[in-house]
Amino acid sequence: MTATQPKAPRTGGRWIERWEPEDEVFWRESGERTARRNLVYSVFSEHIGFSIWTMWSVLVLFMGPEYGVDPAGKFFLIGTATFVGAFVRVPYTFAVARFGGRNWTVFSALLLLVPTLAALVVLEPGTSYGTFLLVAALTGVGGGNFASSMTNINAFFPLRLKGWALGLNAGGGNIGVPVVQLAGLLVIGTAGAGHPRVLLAAYLPLIVVAAALAWLRMDNLAPVRNDSGAVRESLRDGHTWIMAFLYVGTFGSFIGYSFAFGLVLQTQFGRTPLQAASLTFLGPLLGSLIRPVGGRLADRLGGARITLGTFAGMAAATGVVLLASVRESLPVFLAGFVALFVLSGLGNGSTYKMIPGIFQAKAVARGMDGEAAAAYGRRLSGASMGIIGAVGALGGLGINLVFREAFLSSGSGTAAFVTFLGFYAACGAVTWAVYLRRPAAAQAGGGVAAEAADGGAKPQLTSV
Template identity: 80%
Template sequence: MAGRWIETWEPEDETFWREKGERVARRNLWFSVLSEHIGFSIWTLWSVMVLFMGPEYGIDPAGKFFLISTATLVGALVRVPYTFAVARFGGRNWTVFSAVSLLVPTLAAFWVMEPGTSYATFVAVAALTGIGGGNFASSMTNINAFFPLRRKGWALGLNAGGGNIGVPVVQLVGLLVIGTLGASHPRIVLGVYIPLIVLAAVCAALYMDNLRPVKNDTGAALEAVRDPHTWLMSVLYIGTFGSFIGYSFAFGLVLQTQFGRTPLQAASLTFIGPLLGSLIRPVGGRLADRYGGARITLATFAAMAAATGVVIHASGNASLPVFLTGFTALFVLTGLGNGSTYKMIPGIFHAKALARGLDADAAAAHGRRLSGAAMGLIGAVGALGGLAINLAFRQSFQAAGTGTAAFWSFLAFYGVCFTLTWAVYLRRPAPVPTRAQLGYAEV
């Protein structure tokens, strides 16, 4: 793929940014959002497909939770190679390829989605949909390179939020099909996405660019792996994004299994939380730009713990209205936390570079270098949190028939995340430059 290559890219230069950079960066952002959006829809496809799988499929709730867990796991693992693919092949070129590759799991699901298909086949096809989860990592790495530090919170939040909306959109498509034609036509959902995948690939080929200065840096990757902040931020991202994607996969099944909702009733409720969580993610990034990512993240984990307490109360008392209220609040809060935690990543590495005595330009370059390498790893580990949530639900329902025990474990983890955020990023004044030096709110 020859591609279109931009040889020089200096987003921190305000003149360059004003005269050329912002226009080009925004164009790449919008078409990156489109491709990532569809990637998320395909990744979470089985959160919808399981709603179509009635008794005639012969799969119990534990088996359905395992299907969505398989998709979550693969989506987390492929994020690491997808991160480095941008520098190897170019952001535009890889976006085209990763979009086209979504046809494989979509067509495979179209082929097998009927009663009588073996469970092993369903597991294999669910695993294929995991490649849609990789689109997030490559998209975020690519957009991170296009924008200056002072705009990263907004840009990364918008890119990720637009992608995350792919979750409620595929669930809305499923709701439309179930509501109009019943639960026996899952292939219509798949048929809707085939032309959309082609559209995303064509738009990426026509309107996106490759950045020549973006190169894979083995040294940066190793340095990011050795940096404790990479792993600390991975834990926090498990709490925010891991919760978002895990709940998105599991919500409909929880409603069906614990509250006895029909496929139509579950589908009519499932999309609301992911939609709100996706829409508010850019707000989390914007608030982090203004007030500091750590402050917003700390408040988010405190509120998530409170919302989880509401869900535990509702789960124990079988109160669907209270359960829905608490669960929807959790989705909104995970969206805010997704935006604020991702904003923290470039800020941390930039601040550390300045603290080492690098001048503004060198510090900006060093921050981009390490944050780009760290984002793929953090995104992959964070997505594994979704796997943990799905497996926790599977075990909880197998053992007790409800999700209450799983929610208690989530509450404990949010307490850990709150403590880490406060102890590492807020308790002690960090030896980092001032807001004026950084050009944005402190980490």
């Protein structure tokens, strides 16, 4: 993405031609009000998108023995939804600059009607497993809404507020996960486990409302245009892939556990659909609510410091879950799993805050300053966010596939937790080595990015 002024004005919608969030006068007089309004409606649309994307984490709880799908098959269903949601994040990211943030929000919201109506039609005993797989794949479009929403909001806010804004946007969207799980609990507790269509029907009017509000209240930013050069540059930049790896550990964990938690409770601890649904929402809810806190802490203390602490905590929480799995202690298992959700939410906020700061730090290393450095940071961070978000979401697929193999081989998730423990240790080591070890300044921009990540030498770049 690039934030330079376009050569020709765009027409035919709510297009803003001048957007300079780093200009304090512009921000105070009109920019902040406009940015906050767009943030509110972006959050709502992304929230519904997350609910539809993770719908199958709830629908599998409705699928009793009469459906003929074993636990491994259910893990593969939710893994399919995760994979498609990760894959579509890349085109969704670049759709914002091509069509406009407001326009794409409207379209992507209305597109959610397709998987919701499809599930409403096919979800009954006797439907083939292949049909279930296809419909689960369709819900992946809800995962793409995150990428377009984050890219859009990233362009609206100045660097000093990106951690808070991106954390709030993502956290409000992430809350779609526990909300759909709570809605599923309500349906199971009232109508019974034989009525999944009630849950699906409830979301149809909400999708239409999200699209209508985006149409009426959001704006398109004309200065934001696709930049193939920025895409190529971000693909070649090592920090894009390092941050993607770290985001696998934070967001991949959040979304993977959100999909799998209820099914693990049913399979390993013998919980009924109602019992599982009554427990699954708490972790995703707390993880979503704390994401803006992670962004705010990164704004103040440095994203790399918060991220490293997060991975250390996630490794410790995984150790607790591993012990509980071996001893078959449900209370300890729940405590450890909820801690994993909270820590992953904290890390989601801190890692996403690091991205724009890293690229602005690289601009400073190249001799840029002021608006030029800010524009370069927006350009490269906008291009890299789709890649980082897509790779990070694939972590959710990995978690479900690891669970599937663990339950196939041993009937328990213990082996999966050993794998996750090792991965979090690796993420922590990478965070420390790249962003906290203070490599020599001679590393052509990498050292400056690391200084920024640690809240160091560049005051305007603290909180990478």
